Amino acid sequence: MNNEQLTLLQRIIKGKWIGKGFLALLALAVIWWVGGKALQSPPLFFQQIINGIQLGFVYALIALGYTMVYGIVRLINFAHGDVFMFGAFVSFFSVSQFQLHLWPIKALPSLPPALGIVIGTLSVILLSMVSCAILAMTIERIAYKPLRDAPRISALITAIGVSFFLEYFGALPFVFTPNFITYKRPFDIVTWYIQGGIHRLEAGAEAPPGSVIFSNVLIIIIVVSILLLVGLNYIVRQTKIGKAMRATAYDKPTSRLMGINVDGVISTTFAIGASLAGAAGVLYATAYPQVVFWMGIIPGLKAFVAAVLGGIGSIPGAFVGALIMGQAEVLSAGYISTPMRDAVAFTILILVLLIRPTGIFGEPEREKA
Amino acid sequence: MSKRFLFIISILIVLSLTLGACAQPKPQTLKVAILAPLSGAVPTFGVSTRDGALLAIKEWNAKGGVLGKQIEAIVEDSQCEADPAVNAANKVINQDGVKFIIGEVCSKASIPVSEIAEEKGVVQISPTSTNPNVTLKADGSTKQYVFRACFIDPFQGLVGASFAINELGAKTAFIILDQGNDYVRGLAENFEQAFTQKGGQIVGKETYTSQDTDFSAILAKVAEAKPDVVYLPDYYNIVNLVTAQAKEKGITAPFLGGDGWDSAELDRAAAEGGYYTNHYSDQDTRAIVQQWVKNYQAEYGSVPDALATLAYDAANLLLAAIQNAGTDDPAKVKDAMANIKWEAVSGTITFDQYHNPIKSAVILQVKDGQIQYVTTVAP
Structure with missing residues (x-):
C-alpha cells in the first residue's frame, strides 16, 4: 500500500508528460506575469533587464569554473566562490596599494588617457586571473589530488573545508581583515541614458524621467565576459589541451591509456576555471564596490545554482543558466521584493532538480562500466 | 635542599606582603x-x-x-x-x-x-x-x-523626519531598510510614522537583506519614484554600497541615515551630499x-x-x-x-x-569629502 503510493508519487514527479506540462505551464505563467509588468512601465522594465544582464554575466564567469571542474573530476568545488573573493582582493590591492591600473599612463605618457585606462584595467583583471589560477592549482595539488581515488563525498567535504579555510584565513587581521573595505575602481564611472538616442549623463545630474540608464561598468562587464567566453570556447574546441580536457571529461582511464597527462589536464582545468572566477571577482567588485572576506559565498552559491540549472558539466549551459539566474533575481527583487530574490533563486534549483535533474543542456549521466 | 629553602623564603615574602597590605590604612x-x-x-x-x-x-x-x-x-x-x-x-x-x-x-x-x-x-x-x-x-x-x-533608536527616526521636512523641505520620501535588523527597522518605522504625521508622503518602501550587494533593482524603483529624500538608516557598509550604486543610477535625492553612518570607513565620495543624525559633533560650537x-x-x-x-x-x-x-x-x-x-x-x-x-540630536552632512556639522535638533 505504502509502496504503491510512493511509486505513484514518484511517477507523478518523474513522469515525463506531467513534468513537461508543468514546466510549460510554469513558463507560460512567468511570461504572462513578466509581460504584464513590462507593459506597466517599459522603461523601468528595461532598466531591470539591464541590471539583470550585469549580474548574469558575472554569475556566468563563476558558473563556468564550477561546471568545468565538475565536468572533469565530478567534484563540486565549493572553494570556487572563495577563489572569486581572492580575485577581488588581489585587484583591490593592485589598484589601491600599487596603482597597477596607472602603469600605462606612467610608462607611456603619449598614450591617449582613455586607452591607458582601458589597458590598465585589463592588466588589473589579468593579474587577478593569474593569481587565482595559481591559487586554484595549489589547492588542487594539496587538497584534491591526494583524494583523486577516494569516494566522491570525501573530496566534496574537503572542498567545503578549503572554502572555510580561505574565508577565515582571509579574515585574519594581517591578511584581508574581517572588515568591509571600500573598493576603489580602476576607472571613473561614466553614465549614459537612453531616451531617443544615447546621451551622456553628467555627474550629479538627474536622469530625465522615463529614461534607461547604463554605465561603463555594464559595458566592461559585458565586453570582458564575452572576450573570456570566446577565448574559453577557443581553448576547449580548437586547441590540443581542450581536446585533452574533453577526452578526460568523457573517460578518464581511457584517456590516460591514450597517453594524455590526466593530472596536468585536471590542473589546467582548475586554473582556467579559477582565472574566470578571478576576472568575475574584479568585475563584481567594480560593479558593487566593496570587498569583504565572505563576499564569495553568496555569488558562489548563486553561480552554482546557475550551473545546475544550465546542466552541470555543460559550458553553454552554465552561461545560459547564469543569464536566467541574473534576470530571475533582479526581476523578483524588482517586482516582488528583495528578500524574495534568494527564495526565487533556490526555488529554481529545486524545480530543476525535481523536473529535469540534468538541467537545460545536461545529458543524462552515462552508466560507467 | 636549596629548593626547600627557596620555598620557605617565598612563603615569607608572600606573607610579609599580605600582612603589610593589611597593616596599611585603607584610603576612603x-x-x-x-x-x-x-x-x-x-x-x-x-x-x-x-x-x-x-x-x-x-x-x-x-x-x-x-x-x-x-x-x-x-x-x-x-x-x-x-x-x-x-x-x-x-x-x-x-x-x-x-x-x-x-x-x-x-x-x-x-x-x-x-x-x-x-x-x-x-x-x-x-x-x-x-x-x-x-x-x-x-x-x-x-x-x-x-x-x-x-x-534610543526611535528618536533618531523622529529627528530625521523633522529635519527632512523642516530643513530640506521634503514632501516625499523613499525608505530602504533591512527588515532583519532591529536597529534599522526601529529607525525606519519611526521615520515613516513621523514623516507622514508631519504631512509628508512615503512614495516607496523597499527591503533588502544584510548580505545583499546588488541594489540595482531597488534603486531603479527609487529613480522612477523620484523622492525628495531617501531614508537609509543602516550601517556604513550597506550605505557605501547603496550610495555608490545610486550615483551611477543618476539619483540626486539626498540620502538620510542614522548614527550607523558614523564611521571612519564611510565612503565619503559615494555618500557625498547625504545627511545623518548623530549623538554629538566635535564641530558643535x-x-x-x-x-x-x-x-x-x-x-x-x-x-x-x-x-x-x-x-x-x-x-x-x-x-x-x-x-x-x-x-x-x-x-x-x-x-x-x-x-x-x-x-x-x-x-x-x-x-x-x-x-x-x-x-537633542545633531545632524551631520557629508560634504566635499568631509563630515560637517549642520544643526542641532531638539526633540
Missing part, C-alpha cells in the same frame, strides 16, 4: 566599575568608552572627588558579549564591592548586566546601548537601577563641547568620537547623581539620577519615565 575611595569591550568584535568602541569615562573621573578627582572621596575606577573587559559581561559584573559587585557600573557598550551585553544590577541594587548607566530592553523589564516596567546616556574636545585631545591626542563622548557624559551623570544624593547609597542615587538635569556634552539631559535621556 568611591569605586566605580567601567565595563567596556576592550577585546572582541568592537575593541575600538571599548577603548573610546574607557578613555571617555576615565577622563570624567580624572576631572572629578582633580576637583576633590565626590562626597569628599576620591573616585577609583575599576576597568573590566566585557567583550561586547553576554557571558564575559556577566562575569565582569559579578566580579566587580561581589569581589570589589562596587555599587556603580558604567557600561556596557553593546545592548546584548548590557541587558544581562542590567538584570544583575537591578537584582543586586547596583546603579548602572550604559553610555551607548540603544535597545529599549536595557532599561525595561520583560513586563514593560522600568528597571529602577538602570539608565542610559544615549537616546557650544562651549562645553569645545572644552571637552580640547581636554580629550590634550589627554589622548585625538578627537573624541561619539562613544568617548557618551561615556564621558555617562560618568558625569553618575557622579553628579551621587553628589546630588549626598550619599553613596545606590537606592538614593538612583532617585537622584531619575530627577537629574545635567548639561552634558551631548546635550542637556533629563530622564523620562523609562530612564531614557531626553536630549
Whole structure:
C-alpha cells in the first residue's frame, strides 16, 4: 500500500508528460506575469533587464569554473566562490596599494588617457586571473589530488573545508581583515541614458524621467565576459589541451591509456576555471564596490545554482543558466521584493532538480562500466 | 635542599606582603566599575568608552572627588558579549564591592548586566546601548537601577523626519531598510510614522537583506519614484554600497541615515551630499563641547568620537547623581539620577519615565569629502 503510493508519487514527479506540462505551464505563467509588468512601465522594465544582464554575466564567469571542474573530476568545488573573493582582493590591492591600473599612463605618457585606462584595467583583471589560477592549482595539488581515488563525498567535504579555510584565513587581521573595505575602481564611472538616442549623463545630474540608464561598468562587464567566453570556447574546441580536457571529461582511464597527462589536464582545468572566477571577482567588485572576506559565498552559491540549472558539466549551459539566474533575481527583487530574490533563486534549483535533474543542456549521466 | 629553602623564603615574602597590605590604612575611595569591550568584535568602541569615562573621573578627582572621596575606577573587559559581561559584573559587585557600573557598550551585553544590577541594587548607566530592553523589564516596567546616556533608536527616526521636512523641505520620501535588523527597522518605522504625521508622503518602501550587494533593482524603483529624500538608516557598509550604486543610477535625492553612518570607513565620495543624525559633533560650537574636545585631545591626542563622548557624559551623570544624593547609597542615587538635569556634552539631559535621556540630536552632512556639522535638533 505504502509502496504503491510512493511509486505513484514518484511517477507523478518523474513522469515525463506531467513534468513537461508543468514546466510549460510554469513558463507560460512567468511570461504572462513578466509581460504584464513590462507593459506597466517599459522603461523601468528595461532598466531591470539591464541590471539583470550585469549580474548574469558575472554569475556566468563563476558558473563556468564550477561546471568545468565538475565536468572533469565530478567534484563540486565549493572553494570556487572563495577563489572569486581572492580575485577581488588581489585587484583591490593592485589598484589601491600599487596603482597597477596607472602603469600605462606612467610608462607611456603619449598614450591617449582613455586607452591607458582601458589597458590598465585589463592588466588589473589579468593579474587577478593569474593569481587565482595559481591559487586554484595549489589547492588542487594539496587538497584534491591526494583524494583523486577516494569516494566522491570525501573530496566534496574537503572542498567545503578549503572554502572555510580561505574565508577565515582571509579574515585574519594581517591578511584581508574581517572588515568591509571600500573598493576603489580602476576607472571613473561614466553614465549614459537612453531616451531617443544615447546621451551622456553628467555627474550629479538627474536622469530625465522615463529614461534607461547604463554605465561603463555594464559595458566592461559585458565586453570582458564575452572576450573570456570566446577565448574559453577557443581553448576547449580548437586547441590540443581542450581536446585533452574533453577526452578526460568523457573517460578518464581511457584517456590516460591514450597517453594524455590526466593530472596536468585536471590542473589546467582548475586554473582556467579559477582565472574566470578571478576576472568575475574584479568585475563584481567594480560593479558593487566593496570587498569583504565572505563576499564569495553568496555569488558562489548563486553561480552554482546557475550551473545546475544550465546542466552541470555543460559550458553553454552554465552561461545560459547564469543569464536566467541574473534576470530571475533582479526581476523578483524588482517586482516582488528583495528578500524574495534568494527564495526565487533556490526555488529554481529545486524545480530543476525535481523536473529535469540534468538541467537545460545536461545529458543524462552515462552508466560507467 | 636549596629548593626547600627557596620555598620557605617565598612563603615569607608572600606573607610579609599580605600582612603589610593589611597593616596599611585603607584610603576612603568611591569605586566605580567601567565595563567596556576592550577585546572582541568592537575593541575600538571599548577603548573610546574607557578613555571617555576615565577622563570624567580624572576631572572629578582633580576637583576633590565626590562626597569628599576620591573616585577609583575599576576597568573590566566585557567583550561586547553576554557571558564575559556577566562575569565582569559579578566580579566587580561581589569581589570589589562596587555599587556603580558604567557600561556596557553593546545592548546584548548590557541587558544581562542590567538584570544583575537591578537584582543586586547596583546603579548602572550604559553610555551607548540603544535597545529599549536595557532599561525595561520583560513586563514593560522600568528597571529602577538602570539608565542610559544615549537616546534610543526611535528618536533618531523622529529627528530625521523633522529635519527632512523642516530643513530640506521634503514632501516625499523613499525608505530602504533591512527588515532583519532591529536597529534599522526601529529607525525606519519611526521615520515613516513621523514623516507622514508631519504631512509628508512615503512614495516607496523597499527591503533588502544584510548580505545583499546588488541594489540595482531597488534603486531603479527609487529613480522612477523620484523622492525628495531617501531614508537609509543602516550601517556604513550597506550605505557605501547603496550610495555608490545610486550615483551611477543618476539619483540626486539626498540620502538620510542614522548614527550607523558614523564611521571612519564611510565612503565619503559615494555618500557625498547625504545627511545623518548623530549623538554629538566635535564641530558643535557650544562651549562645553569645545572644552571637552580640547581636554580629550590634550589627554589622548585625538578627537573624541561619539562613544568617548557618551561615556564621558555617562560618568558625569553618575557622579553628579551621587553628589546630588549626598550619599553613596545606590537606592538614593538612583532617585537622584531619575530627577537629574545635567548639561552634558551631548546635550542637556533629563530622564523620562523609562530612564531614557531626553536630549537633542545633531545632524551631520557629508560634504566635499568631509563630515560637517549642520544643526542641532531638539526633540
